[in-house]
Amino acid sequence: ARFSAMAAGGFGDPTQLIDEVAFAMSTDGGLTWSAPIKVNQTPATEPLGDRQAFIPMVRVNEDGVVAVSYYDFRNNTDADDIAGTDQFVVHCHANCASPGGWTQANEVRVSTDPFDLRALPNAGGYFPGDYVGFGTDGEDFLPFFTQSAPPDPANEYFSRVSVGP
Numbered sequence: 001a002r003f004s005a006m007a008a009g010g011f012g013d014p015t016q017l018i019d020e021v022a023f024a025m026s027t028d029g030g031l032t033w034s035a036p037i038k039v040n041q042t043p044a045t046e047p048l049g050d051r052q053a054f055i056p057m058v059r060v061n062e063d064g065v066v067a068v069s070y071y072d073f074r075n076n077t078d079a080d081d082i083a084g085t086d087q088f089v090v091h092c093h094a095n096c097a098s099p100g101g102w103t104q105a106n107e108v109r110v111s112t113d114p115f116d117l118r119a120l121p122n123a124g125g126y127f128p129g130d131y132v133g134f135g136t137d138g139e140d141f142l143p144f145f146t147q148s149a150p151p152d153p154a155n156e157y158f159s160r161v162s163v164g165p
Contacts, residue, residue: 022038023037023096023102025096037099038099040056041090041102041107042072042073050072051072053070053071056069057069057143059135065139067089067091068089071117084115085115087159111145111147115149129146129154140162143161
């Protein structure tokens with residue numbers, strides 16, 4: 001099967017001008033694809049600006065579990081005066097072409113605290129760097145991501161997300 005994760009501006013309701021992460025799947029070598037579905041688990045109850053999900057990466061582990069990593073703003077608060085950003089991984093064991101295959105129960109927050117996206121280097125926009133990635137090690141998923149933390153605006157972090165068979 002072939003898989004694709006994509007940023008989808010305004011995915012879903014066209015009046016909601018936000019970026020979300022969509023997933024589509026092909027089981028015939030890419031000749032046909034399932035309809036794209038939202039996979040990021042950013043709560044719909046968040047204010048519109050905090051529902052952005054971006055920089056998706058997709059991987060499949062040795063057991064066929066599909067996972068997507070992404071950043072979002074769900075833990076942003078006006079009180080902290082930062083653009084509170086976190087890294088998440090959501091995975092699907094079966095029925096990945098169905099919204100029911102992607103659930104909040106299958107989501108893991110891999111950053112420990114929200115970081116200020118605005119503190120990242122600016123390269124025509126806030127830039128988490130070229131040194132991000134998403135790999136696998138057997139059953140586990142391995143996100144490698146950037147977050148700002150004083151005094152360095154672009155620290156690199158690694159996490160291991162175990163999802164089991």
